[in-house]
Amino acid sequence: MTAITVDRLHKTYLVPEREGGLRAAVGALVRRRRREVHAVTDVGFTIEPGEVVGFLGPNGAGKTTTLKMLSGLLHPTSGTATVLGHVPWERDRRYLGQMALIMGQRNQLQWDIPVLDSYKLNQAVFRIPDADFKARVEELSELLALEELLRKPVRNLSLGERMKCEIAGSLLHAPQVLFLDEPTIGLDVAMQRRIRSFVAEYNRRTGACVMLTSHYMADVEALCRRVIVIHHGRLLFDGALEELVHRFAGDKTINVELADEHPLDPAALGPLVDGHAVERSATGFSVRVPKAETPRVAARLLAGLPVSDLVIEEPPIESVIEQVFEATSAEVDGG
Amino acid sequence: MADVATRPVSGRPDFSKVSFGALRRYYVGEFGASTANNLAYRGAVAIWVVTTVIQPMVSIVVWRTVAGPAGEVNGFTSAEFVTYFAITMLVDHLTFIWLMWEFEWRIRTGAMSPLLLRPIHPIHKDVCDNLSYKVIGLVGVLPAMVLLVIGFGGDVSGIGVVQVLTFLPALVLAMAVRFLLEWVLALSAFWLTKVSALNNLYFSLFLFLSGSFAPLAVLPEAVRTLAHASPFPWIVSFPVEVALGRRTGAEVWVGYLAQLGWILVALVLLRVVWRRAVRVYSAVGS
Missing domain, CATH: 3.40.50.300 (P-loop containing nucleotide triphosphate hydrolases)
Incomplete structure (x- = not known):
């Protein structure tokens, strides 16, 4: 029952x-x-x-x-x-x-x-x-x-x-x-x-x-x-x-740590990540890319940069939920 | 670690049946909790008791002046006014109900919700709270009553054992009439989130028609007639007059019956209104 x-x-x-x-x-x-x-x-x-x-x-x-x-x-x-x-x-x-x-x-x-x-x-x-x-x-x-x-x-x-x-x-x-x-x-x-x-x-x-x-x-x-x-x-x-x-998370986050003091050139990085916004950290950077593009972008980063570590993460559940609510609010408001 | 206590119990209590043993245990517990609460706020209780004493003092002074030292008003001498208001104070203390304000607060703050989630009718809690306050208040009100009678020279010649014995059932029934009626009236808070204005109207009527403001005998005939069509005289005037020996024989029995009648009316109303009240309840806050 x-x-x-x-x-x-x-x-x-x-x-x-x-x-x-x-x-x-x-x-x-x-x-x-x-x-x-x-x-x-x-x-x-x-x-x-x-x-x-x-x-x-x-x-x-x-x-x-x-x-x-x-x-x-x-x-x-x-x-x-x-x-x-x-x-x-x-x-x-x-x-x-x-x-x-x-x-x-x-x-x-x-x-x-x-x-x-x-x-x-x-x-x-x-x-x-x-x-x-x-x-x-x-x-x-x-x-x-x-x-x-x-x-x-x-x-x-x-x-x-x-x-x-x-x-x-x-x-x-x-x-x-x-x-x-x-x-x-x-x-x-x-x-x-x-x-x-x-x-x-x-x-x-x-x-x-x-x-x-x-x-x-x-x-x-x-x-x-x-x-x-x-x-x-x-x-x-x-x-x-x-x-x-x-179902609802459209993006994944790629966290990259670089091997040494690699001078990160934003102009060079742009094409590697398809122009998505990059967030710098002390030892590397992270970038959010659409789910479907994740493998391609990751492969390009590994090939083009001295990467010491690369992790692909699902977005935090908070932001997924936020996206769900925002999307449905827009639907309701729009129609 | 014991791994058994919170497991589902095989024999759950059967809530479909009324258990007087369980109800008795609840009353003992709730009365104890209310008393602990009241004692925690003993200062506030003391102030309420002082307020209860001041009002009859004012009435005594006014009506003694009206009657004059040797005169009387419609059969009430100065000394009888003193005793009337002293006993009225006791009856008022023992029948007073503050539920109408309490319900407004409960509904506005959402404090009603926890009471509705328990497998026991919320009226039982109010009975306990009420009795506890009254028992504690008696410690101040009883001596104050005696002091008023002695201090203002009250006439107690009509009060004997018979009067006290007939007064007690009238008093208990008066407590029940007022408690039940005002519990039903307090339910209006389920519909109107602010009921203070209604409360003030009710209490003004109550003051005049119950005999709290003045003995009904000294009020105009029209007011007396109106009063007797209401439950109010059976709450204050009737028990006080029984105690004074002004109601005897058949009059006392008629009074008891009237009180029982109003209790019945209030119980029927309570049943009908409570069901609807719970239905319209929209707990405040999301």
Whole structure:
């Protein structure tokens, strides 16, 4: 059985709209204008139990709206979805009891009481037996190094510490589906890495299905073999991460290191790289060329220069994604 | 390393059934958490309690002046006004609800979302928060009530064991009526993201029609009629008058029934409105 099935999901918000200025403000008293905003349009996918899927898109693409529908916070305008056999927005307690939505910018723990007290409250809410609760708190605090934090009030924790505690608190009931919305936002690199490896470990141990949105591609690369990309509320791509790069990356980067103090003559280099822009480095240069031309340009460079090292790289995933979004924005704006 | 705890558990709790044991454990936990929160902000709670005490003092001074030292207004002597407002203060403290502001804040900031993600109705949290605040506040309000009666020479001759025993159920029912009604009203925040204006209108009506501003007996007939068509007198005026011994026999039973009736109305409304509210909920922020 699939864990998540989404079919032609659609969410339209009705937002009030008016021009700036006093005149428009007075006008709005008489006649209110509303505009339809299509936050999610015709999105569909399925996710198997145990999968970790990256959900990508720029700000306002519809990621969070989709996650909120799947966690039962929002009703869709049309379309269907089932998660663990439940329709999320019916908000059946049996569903809520085995699902978790963790939002990086929201505080779910109680601000003024020690973390452990908040956890005990969650134990009561999710009806977790004492033995399970004790074992899970121990395990989660070991995985996330929480021991020192459990007795401190939440307000005294740093952002990173709080996020770790939030995540552990949301997993005490061992959810089978986990929606993570920007779980590493605002955290330093070490803490991001810790959260990332924890999510991978949690998925390995429990077989829970994870859907993750993040602006940090490192999160996605480390955790997700599969990505779903949406933009302007529409699904752009659903497949393996490498395939996304393969399909959308038009260029490759050739990094060249030169053997010795070779006086690099830009005029001579131009024809070798078909006139593409060259970026100089201390010991050589790099150049981005269209994928199809890469072998020819590389061969020419090797033949024409005293090369000590030459590496051909796929572009960073960030820039691929950026290209995808730019291309589709241009399409939308143009037509 | 233990490699078992976060594995899927074989026997998940059955959320389809109401478990009173689980609910009791939740209430104990949430009440404890609320109390810890309130104690963390004890200064703020103390200020609220002082505010609760100042208002009846003003009312007592005004109405004593109106009645004059030996006179009376529509059956209320100066000394009875003192006792009326002292007990009103207690009832007001125990029935006061701030949920309408709380809901506005929850919806505007998105703090409602975590409450909607839990397999328990959010009303239970509010019951606990409310009771906790009231229990803590009693530490200030009860002695203040006694001091007001002694300090201003209140008349307690009508209050005996029978009055106290009949007052207690009236008080508990009044707490339930007001809590449920205002919980439903607070749900308007799901439709209107700013409900403060509506709140102010509601509280102005409440002040007059509940008997908080003055005993209903001293208000014009038209106001009294209007009041009795509303739930408000059953929240303040009725329990206070039962305590003073001004409502006896059948009147008390009629009052209890009216309170139960309003509770029923509020519960039906709650069920209908809550479902719609969740449907229109569009969590703030992307």
